[in-house]
Amino acid sequence: xxxxxxxxxxxxxxLPEIEKKILTYKHFGYKVxxxxxxxxxxxxxxxxxxxxxxxxxxxxxxxxxxxxxxTAEIDKLVYDYTTSHxxxxxxxxxxGFPKSVCTSINQVVCHGxxxxxxxxxxxxxxxxxxxxxxxxxxxxASRMFMIGDVKEEWKRLVEVTKECLEIGIATAQPWARLGDxxxxxxxxxxxxxxxxxxxxxxxxxxxKFHEVPNVEHFGKKGTGMLIVPGxxxxxxxxxxxxxxxxxxxxxxxxxVLTEDGLPSAQWEHTILITETGNxxxxx
Numbered sequence: 001x002x003x004x005x006x007x008x009x010x011x012x013x014x015l016p017e018i019e020k021k022i023l024t025y026k027h028f029g030y031k032v033x034x035x036x037x038x039x040x041x042x043x044x045x046x047x048x049x050x051x052x053x054x055x056x057x058x059x060x061x062x063x064x065x066x067x068x069x070x071t072a073e074i075d076k077l078v079y080d081y082t083t084s085h086x087x088x089x090x091x092x093x094x095x096g097f098p099k100s101v102c103t104s105i106n107q108v109v110c111h112g113x114x115x116x117x118x119x120x121x122x123x124x125x126x127x128x129x130x131x132x133x134x135x136x137x138x139x140x141a142s143r144m145f146m147i148g149d150v151k152e153e154w155k156r157l158v159e160v161t162k163e164c165l166e167i168g169i170a171t172a173q174p175w176a177r178l179g180d181x182x183x184x185x186x187x188x189x190x191x192x193x194x195x196x197x198x199x200x201x202x203x204x205x206x207x208k209f210h211e212v213p214n215v216e217h218f219g220k221k222g223t224g225m226l227i228v229p230g231x232x233x234x235x236x237x238x239x240x241x242x243x244x245x246x247x248x249x250x251x252x253x254x255x256v257l258t259e260d261g262l263p264s265a266q267w268e269h270t271i272l273i274t275e276t277g278n279x280x281x282x283x
Contacts, residue, residue: 013040018229018275021175030177031225037204037212038230044272046137047206047232051270051281053085054132054139058282061128067120067148071103075114078130090131090138090209097254102129102142109197109238109246109256109264122148125158127266131209140205140234141282142268153241154263160192161239161265168217168235169280174273176227182219185237195244197264200256202234205270229275236268 014022014035026032039047060081061074078101082089089100097113104112104127105120112127120126129142144158164185171184189196202215213225217237240246242262249255258264272279 014038014230022226022228025175025226033213033225033228033231038228039206039232039272043137043206044230044232046135047139047270047272048281050087050132050134050137051139051141053082053087053134054130054141054270055282056085057081057130057132058128058141058143061130062143062145065120065126065128065145065147067122069120070116071105071112071114071118071120071126072116074103074128075099075101078128082130082132085134087132087134090133090140091129094209100130102127104129104255104264104266106263107258107261109240109258110200110266111254111256113252113254120147123150123154124148125150125154125263125265129266129268131205133209136207138205138207138209139270139282140209140236140268141270142236142266144265144267156192157194157239157241157263158265160189160194161237162267164188164196164217164237164239165235165267165269168237169269169271169278172227172235172271172273172278174227174229174275174277177222177224178213178215178227179219179223180221181227181235182216182224183221185235186218189237189239195240195242197238197240197244197246199246200238202236202268204231204233206232227273229273231273232270232281234268234270236266238264238266240264 204211245259
């Protein structure tokens with residue numbers, strides 16, 4: 001009896017009409033999210049507080065990033081800003097990752113490891129991906145930065161990738177499907193002559209660094225998990241100028257690079273699904 005009461009209590013923050021709607025979709029064979037990933041109002045406030053610090057970290061990087069600085073200096077900025085706000089950089093020691101931030105330059109798709117010998121040069125494009133733990137709550141976002149005079153075709157890659165993120169967010173509506181999001185991103189990328197990385201995806205975030213669902217950036221409309229109010233997840237398309245195939249650097253076991261050596265770009269936000277749409281938490 002007590003156990004049942006506890007289970008009921010766990011889902012009691014979900015509005016009855018929303019829970020009923022989820023169960024109806026489930027009855028008709030839809031893949032629905034587990035109720036445990038639907039956030040309570042208190043959890044949403046905690047994730048938002050984490051996200052505000054995370055945005056501050058990226059603003060700090062934006063104010064300081066420049067030609068001639070090392071990616072290790074970016075790592076120090078991220079660590080110092082995060083810890084001075086009583087927060088923890090989520091990547092640091094995550095499954096053995098040695099730094100506080102991922103710095104991915106040019107043909108590096110993601111998970112680039114900061115290094116004092118890696119110097120930003122004129123014409124580079126770099127993704128800076130930061131994730132923050134604050135009072136137990138997680139947030140995650142990344143931005144592209146263009147260093148000095150960047151080739152027009154590389155600028156265009158960065159801009160179209162940002163559009164892919166915006167289109168993905170616009171498609172992530174309550175009662176849509178995750179496949180709709182992937183399909184919309186893929187269509188925009190491919191229409192512009194680019195490809196979408198298949199081996200990596202967005203993810204649920206909030207109470208842990210990576211939670212269900214996986215959010216793929218390619219796919220078919222009308223497939224995948226139902227998107228439900230109260231979910232929090234990242235959308236973070238990785239878009240390649242050339243082919244979508246990637247490989248992991250065997251030397252460090254982390255850094256993902258394009259197989260053809262052409263550049264890649266990525267933008268990322270954490271979003272909250274609401275009853276009427278969604279809210280970007282990592283502005």
